[in-house]
Amino acid sequence: MPSLSASLVRGVVTSPFKRAGRDGATLPTVRLTLPAAPVAPGHLATYRRVCGFTEPGGTAGSGRAATGHPLPLTYPHVLAFPLAMRLMTGRAFPLPVVGLVHTWIEITRHRTARVDESLELLVHAAELTPHRRGTEVTMVTEARVAGALVWESRSGYLSRHAVPPRARTDADAGAEAGAGKGKGTGAEADARAGAGADVGAGAGADTGADSWSPAVRSSPPATGGGLPPVAEWRLPGDLGRRYGAASGDRNPIHLYPLTARLFGFPRAIAHGMWTVARCLAEAAEPELIRHVRADFRAPVLLPATVTYAADAAGGSFELRDGGGGRLHLTGTLVRDS
Template identity: 35%
Template structure:
């Protein structure tokens, strides 16, 4: 698919985009738009410091491997609330996330973010698509990501596709932490992601959840922060699948394989509840 790129001269404002998201509740088609959005963004050091604190990253002079998602959030919102996008943003389910860090992300003060959607596929509960995000500097691509999203109720022809990969390495407990009741609000302040299912039990119940749940990307970020000494800082791909949500408040345990160029991870809750599984490996 050829992408028709639109370059913005500034980041979109989130307030108007949330209004668009709140007023669009219907599926309007089954074809993804061929438009992509690009914009140069500045790295706000105060926001970056707040993100590190909320997610547990040390200040090592590098952007955390999940931070480009924060830089891209407003652009992603504009793409997913555009008239041409056929699915309502509220209600989309984040199934999996794959990031690739191509080069060390040190001394990044300004970068170009690009976002697009592609790969519409049938799913047992509706349809999935990939939200593709890239981060470039003057030398080329630094980082790229694929977030697989599910829209329930979409009817597509074809057999459902399943892409989960089971862990194959021996895992040991490496960390344990609490996800407090207000972590959804803390993460929203640094990310801009004020999805009601993460903010409070009252707002989550409006969307069918008995209590608020943690952001999937906070779970991934907190996990990668805990594994920082085991993971390469570049030339690495880190993929996770999200399973049962982390209800707030909760306590979780991180299991991982020994430090190596490739490895597996699993985030577990009480009663062997599996929240997230994943794998890291060198780029090929």
């Protein structure tokens, strides 16, 4: 299978020849598969450390007593990322991968996937749907153990392009009209571009000490509206490089201010999938979460101070900026009963 670097180069080369929104566009029917393989303990420990997951009986990303423990709910997404990139940069994929924006994700755990199990990973493109900002593709990822489905996700990726007014549905109009009612302003909705664009290249390991973890405060400041605050995190400017090393997603918008400015951002932005993983790591008993839906609302410009908030029952959560104004992410989750 081509490396992520090769996939990104191919995406850059082929994107100018693809036109999002063209009539009659179809998705490739191929299902890409990564044969069953054991999880690499070092890579998993790095991912846990960067995202804040704590192993039972250990510290965040300690790697101790790993055998038999559940994998973080978001981890199979990282393992399957090279497959998704290979599919989205292929000739048959109708949307240009450059500028493709990760807008939402749903993850379902059918049964607990353990660290000591070998996962077979499968990725396919499910559907193309009109969006008020362009065209959205739904990508499906599955993880199987001995042929049995144990985990799956569905992700929305938006390709922005001009949409004729007649093509905009009543639902789209309603969504725009209600954009400022409790779930972020219209400006925030527009800023979703780049909030979690999962397009990157390369692989590697994070060898440095993490600098965000000591910044958690037990009593975050009160904010107006929304869910009650639970924790406040100060995110360093190199967080995108750290998560990129752990996940393989080295999209330039996440790495340095200079590379981010090339794509219209004043500073590097945090990965959307990091924000989801960090929120789940903060939730009570994350190993019991069996379903999560997260919507990316606005990018997190690095460095940043953000507030994690959740309802008392733990079924809804959100990530806001430190002042409580801009909404970066909203989500809901379901636990085992």
